[in-house]
Amino acid sequence: MKLSKKKKNKQTVFCFNVQHVLPKIFPRKPRDFSLPNSSWGKEMMELYNHYNRLTADQSVYLCCVSSGGAYLSKIIQSKARLFTRNIRDPGAAFEYVLFFRQDKLKCVCIFQAGHLLEGPPGHVHGGAIATMIDTVTGTHASLLSAPVMTANLNVNYRSPIPLGSTVLIESILDKEDGRKMYISCRVTSTDGSKLHTEATGNCPQPGESSEGPSHL
Numbered sequence: 001m002k003l004s005k006k007k008k009n010k011q012t013v014f015c016f017n018v019q020h021v022l023p024k025i026f027p028r029k030p031r032d033f034s035l036p037n038s039s040w041g042k043e044m045m046e047l048y049n050h051y052n053r054l055t056a057d058q059s060v061y062l063c064c065v066s067s068g069g070a071y072l073s074k075i076i077q078s079k080a081r082l083f084t085r086n087i088r089d090p091g092a093a094f095e096y097v098l099f100f101r102q103d104k105l106k107c108v109c110i111f112q113a114g115h116l117l118e119g120p121p122g123h124v125h126g127g128a129i130a131t132m133i134d135t136v137t138g139t140h141a142s143l144l145s146a147p148v149m150t151a152n153l154n155v156n157y158r159s160p161i162p163l164g165s166t167v168l169i170e171s172i173l174d175k176e177d178g179r180k181m182y183i184s185c186r187v188t189s190t191d192g193s194k195l196h197t198e199a200t201g202n203c204p205q206p207g208e209s210s211e212g213p214s215h216l
């Protein structure tokens with residue numbers, strides 16, 4: 001596994017290159033969705049502050065993955081928007097920030113689920129949960145190697161997530177086999193006492209002959 005030194009910086013990974021291109025395409029500085037906004041509750045803020053403080057510790061090499069992908073898609077198609085960042089009303093849908101811990105090859109995502117993500121009354125939609133898991137496992141595998149596509153995602157829903165609550169989504173690399181990255185993921189309450197969802201995913205780097213997006 002090759003991790004470039006660039007990734008040790010506190011600021012973003014994917015945003016890094018994209019930021020050089022963006023001003024030519026979009027005159028205004030893009031919004032960084034990983035920064036706190038007024039919709040973030042106390043739990044979300046406390047966890048963000050906790051992990052953000054850890055980013056200062058160079059021996060841990062934790063970094064905050066910013067919102068580069070939210071704008072990357074527009075370069076290819078102007079109306080495109082990253083699914084998880086396409087609702088402008090702060091707090092209405094997916095509020096999340098993702099931290100990557102390089103020494104343990106682990107990701108942790110703090111996710112606050114907004115009222116537009118309802119599935120069963122008062123609880124988060126299973127598709128929204130799977131979306132967040134896919135985002136974390138896909139980003140995690142991409143950070144460890146190169147951009148990937150999710151080939152397979154198995155999700156087990158263990159207990160419902162109350163709408164409006166904040167949860168932790170933690171992923172680890174189980175195995176690397178050639179182009180394939182096997183990642184597992186757990187969604188828990190913020191104190192870790194309640195397991196909401198478990199998942200495993202296989203995220204290979206697309207082969208040269210694959211029909212995946214050409215920009216990957």
Ligand SMILES: CCCCC/C=C\C/C=C\C/C=C\C/C=C\CCCC(=O)SCCNC(=O)CCNC(=O)[C@H](O)C(C)(C)COP(=O)(O)OP(=O)(O)OC[C@H]1O[C@@H](n2cnc3c(N)ncnc32)[C@H](O)[C@@H]1OP(=O)(O)O
Nearest residue numbers: 014069135138142147148149150151152204206207210212
């Ligand atoms: C995409 C994103 C990340 C990019 C990040 C970069 C910048 C962005 C910045 C920030 C990040 C922002 C957001 C990230 C958010 C979300 C990430 C979402 C990820 C997705 O949401 S992505 C959409 C859903 N995803 C698809 O739309 C895939 C459709 N599909 C294909 O495009 C091909 O299917 C492909 C490419 C997967 C493989 O095709 P291929 O031709 O390259 O390779 P091949 O078929 O040979 O498979 C190679 C080895 O994987 C095994 N394998 C294949 N399929 C399997 C399966 N289903 N189960 C178990 N194993 C499987 C084979 O058995 C073989 O294994 P072996 O080598 O051992 O034989």
